[in-house]
Ligand SMILES: *[C@@H]1O[C@H](CO)[C@@H](O)[C@H](O)[C@H]1NC(C)=O
């Protein structure tokens with residue numbers, strides 16, 4: 066019954082010509098995007114029933130920032146399905162309880178991690194979107210960002226300037242402006258991009274390395290460290306948000322330099338491959354297990370703000386391939402992109418069938434979930 070409910074909604078959303086009765090009578094095969102949304106729901110149900118700890122409000126085996134991404138994914142999913150299956154999760158989560166508590170000391174909550182702070186903001190704002198869409202009060206979730214101007218430090222230790230923290234600051238500033246029209250946000254977004262594009266963190270391939278040489282941060286030299294997939298997605302969603310804010314579409318060209326470099330350089334057979342992904346040896350850590358899904362989620366957000374059918378068409382089939390790879394190579398028979406013991410040894414690796422090199426965790430499930438949601442929204446339907 067639930068699946069039929071999704072079909073009806075999607076038929077409406079996608080402008081498909083068939084109605085509920087036709088589905089029942091003709092048993093038409095699922096169209097691509099309906100299948101993607103149904104796969105996303107299946108994975109999310111299992112992720113939630115298996116990993117969410119109602120006592121702690123956290124995901125067992127998760128971390129603050131990956132939990133924030135997972136909460137964001139669940140709300141992104143409910144906004145797509147229009148159901149409320151996880152409607153009480155936010156208020157009962159560790160992050161949501163902090164947002165609802167006016168005495169929360171956010172600086173001790175984030176413990177000096179400026180990247181984690183912004184992942185939390187993105188989750189809180191997505192929850193706020195969901196609550197607004199359901200006519201609920203979302204004010205406790207509209208927490209504002211307060212870090213500083215361009216060239217943000219990774220942490221309060223002020224020893225490293227890295228790509229992800231600055232890309233997130235671009236995104237939260239530009240997106241903060243789109244939400245509030247507060248000029249301070251837009252000023253910060255413009256300053257951040259002016260700094261980032263001149264920082265040397267984007268290499269000659271068009272990919273962002275991890276950060277700047279920390280021996281002499283003022284010198285702005287690329288440290289040549291790993292080009293993680295998520296770095297290549299978050300910068301694009303930040304640029305599209307800034308483009309939507311200031312009307313400068315050349316920012317989209319900048320974003321696509323990096324998106325296209327991801328597709329050409331960080332894939333095997335057109336499927337994202339984290340540098341640590343290995344079908345034979347489990348070497349990605351918990352952080353790294355969620356990166357590919359973050360890339361797909363931020364491509365979704367990029368397409369939201371680029372708002373251009375030609376650009377969407379350019380990336381649709383790639384999103385479809387990631388969804389298929391997640392289902393074929395990563396999701397196991399328990400619907401986890403995770404979970405041990407399993408007879409089929411699947412998990413975090415998408416690019417090829419695993420030979421026990423995949424890793425099972427709430428992070429790898431959230432990662433696959435995000436890929437399915439992005440395909441449901443922008444795949445070829
Ligand atoms: C759930 O969280 C509680 C409180 O932090 C903890 O005591 C318990 O061990 C957790 N459950 C699992 C299965 O880890």
Ligand SMILES: *[C@@H]1O[C@H](CO)[C@@H](O)[C@H](O)[C@H]1NC(C)=O
Pocket residue numbers: 162166167168169170
């Ligand atoms: C709210 O936060 C304060 C400060 O951290 C804490 O002492 C208090 O227990 C929290 N209240 C609830 C209901 O969690």
Ligand SMILES: *[C@@H]1O[C@H](CO)[C@@H](O)[C@H](O)[C@H]1NC(C)=O
Pocket residue numbers: 278279280281286287288289
């Ligand atoms: C970082 O900067 C120091 C000091 O300028 C230099 O000796 C070192 O080679 C640089 N490292 C990299 C990876 O560029």
